[in-house]
Amino acid sequence: MSEAFLVAKGIAKRFGGLTALSDVDLEIRAGEVLALLGDNGAGKSTFIKVLAGAHPPSEGQILVAGQPVSFASPKDAAASGIATIFQELALSENLSISENVYLGRELKHSVLGVPFLRRKEMKQRVAELLKELDAHISDPEAPVGSLSGGQRQSVAICRALNLNAKLVIMDEPTAALAVAETRKVLALIRKLAERGCAVVLISHNISDVFEVADRMVVFRRGRKVAERLRAETELEEIVALITGAHPDVRALEKAQ
Amino acid sequence: MHRLTQATSLLTGRELILLAACVVITIAFASVSPVFATPENAATIMRNSVELLLIGLGMTLLLAMGGIDVSIGVVMGLSAIAVGRALGANLDPALAAAIGPLTGALLGLVTAAVVVLGRIPAIVGTLGLLGVYRTAIFVVLGGQWLSGLPTGLTEMLGTSLVGVPLSFWVIALAYLAVWLALRRTPFGLHLLAIGNSEEKARLAGISVTKVRFAAFLISGMLAGLAATFYVATYRNVEMTTGSTLALDAIAAVVLGGTSILGGRCSLIGTVLGVMLLRILQNGLLLIGVPSLWQTVVTGGLLIAVLSFEALAGRLSFAKLGWASR
Numbered sequence: 001m002s003e004a005f006l007v008a009k010g011i012a013k014r015f016g017g018l019t020a021l022s023d024v025d026l027e028i029r030a031g032e033v034l035a036l037l038g039d040n041g042a043g044k045s046t047f048i049k050v051l052a053g054a055h056p057p058s059e060g061q062i063l064v065a066g067q068p069v070s071f072a073s074p075k076d077a078a079a080s081g082i083a084t085i086f087q088e089l090a091l092s093e094n095l096s097i098s099e100n101v102y103l104g105r106e107l108k109h110s111v112l113g114v115p116f117l118r119r120k121e122m123k124q125r126v127a128e129l130l131k132e133l134d135a136h137i138s139d140p141e142a143p144v145g146s147l148s149g150g151q152r153q154s155v156a157i158c159r160a161l162n163l164n165a166k167l168v169i170m171d172e173p174t175a176a177l178a179v180a181e182t183r184k185v186l187a188l189i190r191k192l193a194e195r196g197c198a199v200v201l202i203s204h205n206i207s208d209v210f211e212v213a214d215r216m217v218v219f220r221r222g223r224k225v226a227e228r229l230r231a232e233t234e235l236e237e238i239v240a241l242i243t244g245a246h247p248d249v250r251a252l253e254k255a256q
Numbered sequence: 257m258h259r260l261t262q263a264t265s266l267l268t269g270r271e272l273i274l275l276a277a278c279v280v281i282t283i284a285f286a287s288v289s290p291v292f293a294t295p296e297n298a299a300t301i302m303r304n305s306v307e308l309l310l311i312g313l314g315m316t317l318l319l320a321m322g323g324i325d326v327s328i329g330v331v332m333g334l335s336a337i338a339v340g341r342a343l344g345a346n347l348d349p350a351l352a353a354a355i356g357p358l359t360g361a362l363l364g365l366v367t368a369a370v371v372v373l374g375r376i377p378a379i380v381g382t383l384g385l386l387g388v389y390r391t392a393i394f395v396v397l398g399g400q401w402l403s404g405l406p407t408g409l410t411e412m413l414g415t416s417l418v419g420v421p422l423s424f425w426v427i428a429l430a431y432l433a434v435w436l437a438l439r440r441t442p443f444g445l446h447l448l449a450i451g452n453s454e455e456k457a458r459l460a461g462i463s464v465t466k467v468r469f470a471a472f473l474i475s476g477m478l479a480g481l482a483a484t485f486y487v488a489t490y491r492n493v494e495m496t497t498g499s500t501l502a503l504d505a506i507a508a509v510v511l512g513g514t515s516i517l518g519g520r521c522s523l524i525g526t527v528l529g530v531m532l533l534r535i536l537q538n539g540l541l542l543i544g545v546p547s548l549w550q551t552v553v554t555g556g557l558l559i560a561v562l563s564f565e566a567l568a569g570r571l572s573f574a575k576l577g578w579a580s581r
Contacts (some may be wrong), residue, residue: 219381
């Protein structure tokens with residue numbers, strides 16, 4: 001495995017008196033799909049919000065490519081190459097695919113000081129990206145409102161790639177999708193990793209996770225309780241880790 | 257949906273229907289009134305459309321962004337007073353002409369400040385401003401008309417180029433500029449994205465505040481330009497100047513296919529909406545319907561179009577928490 005793109009050390013997050021995360025250490029490597037698992041309220045969503053710059057951590061340190069960073073907003077995180085694809089995809093349904101991919105960072109050229117869009121180039125680039133991702137969308141000019149849930153995920157992924165994201169965080173990317181669509185999105189996630197992107201994935205669907213993840217991290221009550229390579233674990237073990245039935249988790253929780 | 261991206265396509269279904277409606281009511285009025293289908297009356301309709309075409313253009317931008325300005329007619333009224341006062345003070349007509357858009361732009365910035373910085377829905381913020389501006393007009397005019405203004409501005413702007421009145425060259429230029437801004441620049445994309453969802457636009461990294469300020473500024477400036485042409489044409493300003501224009505503009509723009517909830521707009525639709533409204537108002541007057549009924553017709557049309565779209569499932573006010581009750 002390559003060197004870690006992002007290292008989180010001793011991350012804690014408290015909301016008033018409530019401790020949502022404590023002492024989480026994690027490494028995320030380029031080209032790797034890392035799944036965060038855990039029951040509702042286990043702390044995985046809070047953790048990705050810390051990585052995405054939406055919540056500043058109460059304690060701990062984040063290193064990106066070896067350099068310590070501190071994110072005041074998702075914009076800061078984006079500047080460090082971290083893109084988050086939210087569950088409710090932040091796409092504009094009334095705009096076309098290529099417009100969405102470039103929205104907020106359009107290609108333009110100046111005519112008499114007026115910035116005009118370079119539509120042709122944007123369209124070409126998006127068509128290439130869609131082809132590369134094997135997204136099965138032929139027309140980059142189609143409005144996003146006419147796309148299926150899975151196709152919209154592809155557009156969101158295109159957007160992240162186009163922003164030169166080195167780490168893509170995805171929150172429940174397959175939650176609202178039909179079976180065939182889920183397969184396509186999982187294939188996309190693998191493609192992202194093959195391109196050298198690090199992918200952090202939250203999912204409740206453990207069989208999806210087993211199909212796509214290289215490594216799994218289990219959260220429980222705000223702590224990281226286990227880390228497993230896919231090759232070295234089984235579905236039953238992961239379920240036991242999530243529910244707390246696993247002897248390792250019991251021992252850990254007794255010790256605290 | 258598709259008309260947004262297919263900027264090159266000619267007329268959409270909606271626009272064709274509007275065009276057909278214009279033709280049908282023209283034929284109907286012509287068969288009833290002997291005066292309607294005369295070149296003089298056509299010129300009257302065109303002259304009566306100048307202000308509405310400009311204000312409707314600004315309103316199209318605002319509605320596409322999910323905004324609105326119900327004070328825009330009174331903004332034109334105030335700008336007209338500024339132009340009138342400038343003329344009355346024997347200012348150079350060229351300078352007086354510039355005072356219209358300048359005043360409008362200034363008032364547009366005030367509107368933006370109230371709505372954007374005050375974080376209140378545009379419909380409520382501009383309703384508040386409407387109340388303020390109406391009294392402002394009364395106070396400034398002191399209950400009297402501005403009338404018998406010098407003819408300099410009229411002579412300057414009343415000219416024709418290649419047989420087309422100067423006002424229509426200016427209108428064409430304004431529509432071309434706004435069309436380019438909407439379809440060919442990042443500003444247009446950002447405006448339409450905000451009209452779809454302000455939250456998502458913000459997440460995409462768009463500076464929502466800047467775009468909203470710009471749209472209100474442009475709309476105010478266009479209303480001010482309308483004021484300049486109004487004063488040039490009529491050489492007087494009344495207490496009620498512009499008072500029905502906001503309703504007219506919203507009705508015309510919505511008729512034209514621009515969504516009142518934002519995210520979708522049609523400039524050709526706005527032109528056709530304005531023409532339909534003005535032909536209808538003119539024709540009704542000529543067949544003897546009192547002018548008092550004009551706003552009834554406009555308001556009725558607006559309600560009918562929106563209701564039709566809601567019933568056809570193309571419009572859901574519940575989405576905005578606007579459920580009717």
